[in-house]
Amino acid sequence: MRSVELAGTELRIDGVPRVLLCASLFPFRVPREQWRDRIAAVARLGYHALDVYVPWNFHETEPDIWDFSGQRDIEHFLELARAAGLLVLARPGPYICSEWDGGGLPAWLPLTDGLRLRQNEPRYLAEVERWFRRIMPILARHQHTRGGPVMLVQVENELDFFDCDDPGGYVEVLARSARTHGIEVPLVACAGQGDIVRAGGTATDVAAAVNLYPDDDSSDVERHAAHYEEALRKQDLPLLVTETNRLHRTLKRLLVCGARLLGPYLQASGWNGEYGTAVNNWGDVLGFMTHDYDFGGVLDPAGAERPDAVEARRLAALVDALGPRLAAAVPVGEYGPAYALDLHGGGQLLSLTNLADADISAEVDESLTVTVPAASCLLLVRDLPLPGAGVRLTATAELTGLAERPGEAVATFATRGHTEIQLTVSGDWSAQTEGDVRADTLRVTGSNGSVLITTAVGALRLVFEPAQTPPPARPTTAYAVTSAHVSGPVGAWRTVTERTAAQPLERLGVYCGAGRYRTAADLRGVTGLVLRSAADVIDVQVASTSLGWVASGGGDLWLPLPDPAQDADLIITARIWGHSNFDDGRLPALRLGSLRGIAGVLAVTDITRLSEGWLVGPDADPSSAPPPRGGLGGWMTACFPQTIRYRRVVDRPGPAALRVKEGQARLDVALNGTVLGTITPLTPVLWLDDLRQGDELTVDVHRAWGEPTGDVELLRGRLIEGWDVAAQGTAELLTARRGADLVAAELPVAVPAGQARWLHLGDLGPASDANVTVRFRGAGLLATALAGGRNLGRVWIGPPPPGATLRGGRGDLLVIPAPWLRDGLDLYLESTTTGMGQLDEIIIDGPIDAPSG
Template identity: 45%
Template sequence: MLQPVVFDHHRFVIDGHPRVLMCASLFPFRVPRAQWRQRLEAVKCLGYHAVDVYIPWNYHETAPGVWDFEGQHDIEAFLHMTHETGLYALVRPGPYICSEWDGGAIPAWIATDEMIDVRQNDPAFLKAVGEWYDKIMPIIARQQYRGAEAADGGPVIMVQVDNELDFFACRDPQGYIGALAEMMRAHGVNVPLISCAGQGDMLRACGGADGVAPAVNLYPGDNDVDVDEQVRYYRHASDAYDVPLVVTETNRWHRTLRRLVGNGARFIGPFLQVSGWDFDYGTSVNNWGRVEAYMTHDYDFGGVIDPAGQERPDCDDARRLCAIIDALGERLATAELADDRLSDVRVAASDGSDLAELGELDESATGVAVGALNLGGGGKLLTLTNVSEVTVPLRIGAHTAANQAAEASEVSDSILPDLMLPAGAGVMVPVDLPLGDGLVLHATSGELIALDESAHTLTLAAPTMVPGAIWAAFTAADDSTLAGKSLPVTHADADLQSCSGDGFLLVQGERGTATIGEGAAAWRVVFQQSERLVTPSCAPQTSLRAISAAANEPRWIPRCEVAAHDALPLEDWGVYSGTGRYRAKADLSDALGVVLHDAADTVSLRYGDMVSDWQACGGVDLWMPFNRPVTGDAGELTVTARIWGHSNFDDTRLDSLKLDAKRGIRGAMAIERKLDIGSGWLVGYGQADEAADGAAERELRKAGLVIGNNPTPRCGFGSRSTTVWPHTLTYTRTLSMGSASAACLHIKHGQTRCEVRVNGQPIGIITPLKPTLWLGNVADGSELAITVSRMWGEEAGRISLLLGHELTGWTCESQGLPELRMAGEHADYAPATMPLTVPGGKGVWLRVPEASIRQSEHAQNTVARFEGDGLQLTAFTNEHCLGRVVLGGLPGTVFAGGRGDLFLIPQGEGDLLLYVESTRSAGGVLHGVLLGGPIDR
């Protein structure tokens, strides 16, 4: 039986017909189930043909061996609804999806298991993936597209294997991707399998695995002249693999998306076209910030559908692009790249004369980029994009050739007007398009948005970016008819005008209908203007200055408690989300501060009446000096560590950005002395007995960097001057521990990479991102060696030795979202007024009544914003945890992925409960709550 979906060389074929498809990202785990159908219908209303659906493993396996496919988690119901809406689906079940989701969707108990090598051709990892595939693949197989006439099946036309593997150091891509694909096929998945390249390396992304087609993610600069060449490059690369160009992710702006379509992409998936929200959990940390970034719960990159499901202005261009794709149909779906793409376009000079072709003038000089396809059946599609800051007059079509021909030609500049392309505008126009019955659409300034060849009707519309009058030039297909023959035309509207010359018929105007030709061969040509979006009004905003509050400090409801000699990462005692509290008996009355070992994600300290600011920390050692003497009831140190999320990327610059990184802390050291050790170092080449270092030494000597050893030079840390760059030198000294048993190094303002050894044993690395390094228990008289790598004279920084002792005898307890919600549900609320002050280290519950929320509801949601500083707010409804908002920021991180300053409250989910915590030792203040209004303001 023929498959209903196949890749036929460079064509994407569905039900025997080549297609070009626009696909919008729509993730059901980021949209309340009650709003799924509205989002699907919104995509359909744009004219899009498909949705791209990530399926997160850890969203469905909620705890080891615990699976959830009901309610909000019912992915099969969503796919069924997609099919009912008339949309196709590309599903991406991982195991890794990225998507700025917790751990890239790999469950934390898998990723942090030291016996499992994630995203590798590792039997232990593949066994775990197999258990996930055993659950999800039967659903996908049932929901595969089985043809337009099939009584069963669903919308799935493609399945992606893993995601963006070329970002990751996979040692055996072919074996890994091949193993995943084999498991998919074993479960009955027979639609095309693809594997996308995140940064253009198709081979590493798909591994060359049998039966897996490479796809690519393209994120060019929207204003780059080079976009068209970039797309054509990957179209040729796809041709070499004998598959269509599938662009699984790309920019959202439809001016740019036109350029992908106009240069041969067959499947285009702008990311993220339907914005969403990370309800309940799912946020991650990654490398989008200066050091690291906390991803916000609102997941919005400016897509055409906002998080509340409302259209944004670019929806006009979305509908227009999809209309052009559908009008050209198989002509576009079978198009080939036009090698002479610049020959049909010329720039008009101010005196009205033609300048050279764009290729001769250079696209970067004119600011006009050109895409061109030879359409199936004849003619071309030109995609013209003006990325300059001025209007450029363009001349398209055969009058270029006519001007190059003998002057006997009677075609004049007045017959074919210039196409005036404003700054920033883009258009897609056909050239020499055969219409049948001898008629050719030779050139036009309008965009072809409908074509019915059986009814002899076509519709041309003013480009959405170039409103106003349009023109179209028609010819007869038979060259012999051009000599002195005009095509008859009749107008149904007085707005249109026409003139002819030497076989050309020019029709122009703003709107109306013209009939060209006679009898059964006549064509009906409709001119129309662009339809603009009318944005619906939003519910009025309500400012709340009086709401219910829990007056007493909320009680802590733990999920579990463990006692240990050493502090353990949260994952080591089965905690994968929420908050952990570490307690240790300690006398810190004389301490200068504390160093936390491998701390993540957000930490704070309490000792006696001393409360620290919250600090974001990327899984590294964190020096937290005390800013004042400790008083009050002391004797116990409390460290609170909060999981924001596991990394959705893999970046070794910070430990918490690794896919296998754990959260919490691994220990704490009380610091009693801080020694400046900037002087007294011996400098040399270091480990010359090691092959790599020996080679480096030889290269330095060859370059002229010579260090004698009689005596060995003694100097300050990083102070040796040289004319050789880059270079690597090693500084050594003997440690004097005194009464201390443990130590840390801290380098302030350092800009170099420092590899640290104690008694010849590697300890770790200090970088500008990791200025503190835990040495642990160190014997007096130990040798400290630091190898400093400098590229061009960076500052080595000011180095200090932090001396003290490790704390032991820890008691650890955790609290997850269910326990936190329980505390809010049992709080004793009473009326409260704003401003509300929350002291350092404290929290308070607030309740916003459902009646207030409903007054400002719009489009099944209410937007809640906050005025305040120094606070973190965690929001709950009856159905969901809506996420966290931080007012005033957190040291050590930035927030990315969305605004991070609002909550979206779905319709009908009861009161809003807010847990408001101070993030600063000095306390925080909430001035008010604002309900209602649009997402964008």
């Protein structure tokens, strides 16, 4: 009977201890037509398993509308994995992160009153149960215990990054649900930053796993991994590294610390089609995920191998060669200049790491040294017993094959020039050599060939094979497109509602794409607009004048008007780049579950400087003991960090907002004792609602080390209401394209501010590969690409809008399966500037890793 066990510190498949290399490959980021080839590419690397996320919001496309067909047919993907002989770590969420829209959580969940994402809370758990009822039976049908590939199922993902009130109880509920729906294989919960307990480690029936992302050039990698191996060993669990870096030098270093599963994240790259991109990818404050999803894995987004594939095969071969010896090994820790594992049955596996940019010499044992190439790690066997041949051996080359039968053994090594193997043999022996291999005094040397060692017990053949080197980059032909078919000005909108208050798009049933708010506005005396809770990409047009695009992280946004009109058609377009894939309090739209669009518009007619005239102190009664009076942030104290309260009474009623210019401190703002929000350098504007005469405004100024408070302005005016709201998504774009009139044109093509054009490429030339790459040169455009009736994703031509950076890939290309291009490629080009956006050149084909320029 098939089984998967976490047996003490071992991972056992069908009773046999295993070490597994697990490559992340996500069916939602690879075209269904290429699933088989991409899975086969992972298998050719020698990897044993796939790490597969299943995003909830990819399968529940709208509330209670489910889709598991075509590109979403996860069952078919699992069947292909089984056919390729690969196991699967299935990760169905409910939250996946993965730099995917909302981390996989549907955008409408936060609309339910009282629902708290990722908490042990009944409203949210009821929603998760709806998802688990759909996905868990599919995974259950394809478990290894039932003949399928699924060996582990992860419930939740990196929960220790999130402020969950009851992580153990929450994960416990998820685990019980998974079991109820038929999951028999072990359940795991991974710690994203190493906090095993906060990741759900107290839940019964759930094994803790860790995601380790050390610096590849750190000398501390082994100690880092050893800390978790020891902690999990105390819990009688194996070290499962569900995610880690992609460099095989680092994977080797983790292996020698006792890892039983190694999952380099995004070893197989892909791309975010449709509207699968997210905001808040690691690093920058407002990072926009790119269409291409690529962290430099061994397989690029087009499925081609990168040079590190050679190291992948070598590491996989060593893991397979040592088999259960390695899978049941015990970490020793530091062993002279190396780290060591005591292999099951005797002998050791040593790791010798050289982080320098020059080769070094290191000892394998007292009488044997090896040259460790620059920026590399060697895994070498020491005193390895081969009982059937009556031999023990120590090598200066990496083992890549080992076959043993009674009385004989064959060991294969990947040599890098001159290699030595030291033998220990009891009794007489003889040697027969081939190639340049020599055997003398129980030491075998050479680089290419073999030797047959015959002893009184049996025979050992040692095979020396020169280590593979990365192949040269394949020759490619890239050509520039000089002409295309272009339309005149176009629109692609569907009416959602009319004469409504400004509100987030999700509340109107718009979960992706773009929303357009339109009204006839009275702009007499208006100097600017405050947009409440604006996200992600905002474009304002007054009459026919575009103010240009800006990225906004969900805070209140101030936009000055250069030339206000008496009455004007006011259009505010909010494009959803993606919901936050992480939970980050620096900007409102970076919170998990935050909404997009706008929640109000204030037309500002009066700007009053408000830096002076504040009362200092929390509760003093001015009539009995007048408090100090002065400028906001002007009170001095020698204590840091400091918090000082300032108060003032509102002298004029009406809708208003606060704006701080050039401030660096944190300001907590309250009105009549009710907290309204916080002003920071990242959120310098705060909506105040409708002020009344005599309201008290309170500001707590927090300064860690004397940061400037900045100049404070009170922005007053009138609310703009009565919006007609329209939506734009894939369906609207496809309809608009079918109705567009196209004419032949030469590149460059210009798109005026505030307008859009269709550009059609009908002949992209012969496609020699399964994918075609398309690059652009130009500025001031956003291109949404359509081919074969599909939305391929969006590419910024030129930099993204002010306020955002691009993360997660190159961001300058499309990767398109050639069969999708039978009817050509359509680009919906939108101008993102106050001037002309321009497409100068389109480059077809060429390698993914070609330099930009």
